[in-house]
Amino acid sequence: MPLQLSVDRNSPVPLYFQLSQQLEAAIERGALTPGSLLGNEIELAGRLGLSRPTVRQAIQSLVDKGLLVRRRGVGTQVVHSQVKRPLELSSLYDDLEAAGQRPATRVLANTVVPATAEVAAALGVGEGGEVRRVERLRLAHGEPMAYLCNVLPVGLLDLESGQLEETGLYRLMRAAGITLHSARQAVGARAATRAEAERLDEPEGAPLLTMERTTFDDTGRAVEFATNVYRASRYSFEFQLLVR
Amino acid sequence: MPLQLSVDRNSPVPLYFQLSQQLEAAIERGALTPGSLLGNEIELAGRLGLSRPTVRQAIQSLVDKGLLVRRRGVGTQVVHSQVKRPLELSSLYDDLEAAGQRPATRVLANTVVPATAEVAAALGVGEGGEVRRVERLRLAHGEPMAYLCNVLPVGLLDLESGQLEETGLYRLMRAAGITLHSARQAVGARAATRAEAERLDEPEGAPLLTMERTTFDDTGRAVEFATNVYRASRYSFEFQLLVR
DNA sequence: AAGTGGTCTAGACCACAGC
């Protein structure tokens, strides 16, 4: 029993995208089981009334996502999966919300300051140039989870403290039309200083997770430099890496 | 002065790949500066004696890598970069070697054991089924850096302790014809227990970086489950995330 | 209006896997 597939030529959605979505949905709901063959491209194209390149484009996007494998002389198979969908650029706010933790934010600072050497290097602005600095305490269930310090180029977007208490920074950036593309991160650990310990309600010397992140938009501009500190007892990062 | 580009039709290397490599090299050596336009696809195709789809395929691969941006009605531009090449699936051995640290490995255990529930779930084998467990201490300059515990399906590859002392696990897997595709990681921190402290030459309670990783090959099979512990005073992770 | 990338077609030949 072949899979039920069809495309709508009157839709503004590209045909290859319609097809790849249907295939992805079929894989996700188990209609296409791991290891099963997809049927050859030419036959599939004929069945759908599409050209082979269009079908290939649909399949290729799923290969890139890691859902399908192609083998010359064999065919296209559903991956022997366990691999779930890649995680998005981790956003603490979204993570907490998804976990049903009802995140809250306390804005500790939201000012324009001169860039330090480190910030200037990360954001690609001149040292001493103006940048916006936002310091926030992120809480879940009233308990502090992390101390977040973000530095952004001025003029990139309006950041009102009120908005920052309502939602996450990445959502505000996306809403401002910024297309996030990638982020370079460094994750480490260290013992809490006295000030950090107090802020995060941990004993002095408690292990903290640290993260430095520079985020880039789709034009390669650095749009944010973050130095965050998380309570290791309450939070860990999860993410998926792709091998190139 | 247009860029010097050419393709060799007698080469077994695909034409689109030849082109994308030349463009990438030109970007990397600065012959194509950030923000500069690439020239439209049809003209480029004509100049190289290629068809437009072939040129598009070359350009698309660089767009996927984040080196180029396309804008309808505008053209294809070199990204306003700072974004360096994405990091490979981080391998401690390679990281250390690249940093000139001359890594060494001490194999503490290399045995076949029954899978715990956690391992069984990660590797997709039956609970209690046989798996290979490798415990290693990784050193740099004679100092311990990390304690690595890897569990693999039996029969995936031969793992001799001698080889494990010579090189990294991922290199051995690649050499055995396994194509690594992606990894799901969780990174956290905690205070060192007494046993860990002793093994890593840290004081008890010192902050440690922890990582759990399940690695998948290109067919989606889980090929490794790792639980590693790093001295936070000596090591931090760097990696690049792509936003989807 | 002109120029760009985005999508799509209907073919073609080749390289590799499996029988």
Add this chain to the structure above:
DNA sequence: CTGTGGTCTAGACCACTTC
């Protein structure tokens, strides 16, 4: 040998951006 995906061509029309 047969069937599969991998590569490539020479067009076409559309949507969007800029002037």
